[in-house]
Amino acid sequence: MPSVDICFSPELLPLYDLRGKVAVVVDILRATSSIVTALANGVTHVFPVAELAECAALGQQHGCLTAAERDGRAAEGFDLGNSPFGYLPGGRLPVRGRAVAISTTNGTLALRRSLAADAVVVGAFLNLQAVADFAQAQQKDVVVVCAGWKGKFCLEDTVFGGALAERLAATFDVTSSDDTLAALHLWQQARPDLHAYLLQSSHVRRLNSLEANKDFDFCLRLDEYPTTLPVWQDDRLVAAG
Numbered sequence: 001m002p003s004v005d006i007c008f009s010p011e012l013l014p015l016y017d018l019r020g021k022v023a024v025v026v027d028i029l030r031a032t033s034s035i036v037t038a039l040a041n042g043v044t045h046v047f048p049v050a051e052l053a054e055c056a057a058l059g060q061q062h063g064c065l066t067a068a069e070r071d072g073r074a075a076e077g078f079d080l081g082n083s084p085f086g087y088l089p090g091g092r093l094p095v096r097g098r099a100v101a102i103s104t105t106n107g108t109l110a111l112r113r114s115l116a117a118d119a120v121v122v123g124a125f126l127n128l129q130a131v132a133d134f135a136q137a138q139q140k141d142v143v144v145v146c147a148g149w150k151g152k153f154c155l156e157d158t159v160f161g162g163a164l165a166e167r168l169a170a171t172f173d174v175t176s177s178d179d180t181l182a183a184l185h186l187w188q189q190a191r192p193d194l195h196a197y198l199l200q201s202s203h204v205r206r207l208n209s210l211e212a213n214k215d216f217d218f219c220l221r222l223d224e225y226p227t228t229l230p231v232w233q234d235d236r237l238v239a240a241g
């Protein structure tokens with residue numbers, strides 16, 4: 001039976017051999033929620049890069065939109081920040097049919113560090129079912145790579161790992177590693193009122209201080225895009241199928 005593991009931070013990735021496995025990269029607040037929203041709303045593909053300079057260069061090279069954030073704020077000189085609302089109808093710029101190069105504090109770094117996996121997909125509460133369906137179809141070991149915060153553990157990404165483990169529990173081993181058990185327990189605590197539970201997280205306090213409450217509410221919507229699955233292909237993320 002394949003297993004589900006939760007890697008709490010990209011700093012711990014050297015302890016997980018991703019070869020032959022499915023990596024589910026998650027940064028609920030906000031990078032992977034934004035990427036899912038982008039592809040669900042007509043963005044053709046996403047180039048996730050760690051550095052701002054590379055993001056700007058890709059924008060020039062491909063004539064694509066650029067999205068960048070540092071310390072919770074939109075970085076200067078880029079088309080968009082890290083808010084999912086940038087990709088929703090009525091956002092600052094039309095995005096349908098455009099590609100986007102994106103660089104954020106934690107999420108894009110986690111993605112770049114996960115490329116040794118057989119398949120790399122992007123997870124969020126918004127597309128939880130799409131991720132679960134993909135994992136079920138692959139029947140390979142899954143590692144949930146939590147973006148965390150600047151190398152440290154974060155609550156919201158781990159709770160997502162627990163939610164995914166619960167959906168896979170019938171056909172995956174979700175009880176033999178302590179990391180997955182811990183994530184499951186946190187999810188079980190959070191599930192009755194995910195919003196209230198995650199209000200305790202440090203990221204929410206950072207977002208609140210930057211007046212991004214509506215981003216928090218949106219990123220916690222379960223299965224808003226149940227069939228949108230960003231998958232890594234060559235040098236970019238595209239929607240599966």
Ligand SMILES: O=C(O)[C@H](CS(=O)(=O)O)OP(=O)(O)O
Nearest residue numbers: 029030031072104105106107
């Ligand atoms: O923009 C975000 O929500 C965060 C910024 S930080 O964690 O508050 O510094 O970036 P992300 O890469 O999406 O975690």
Ligand SMILES: [Mg+2]
Nearest residue numbers: 027029030106
């Ligand atoms: Mg984050």
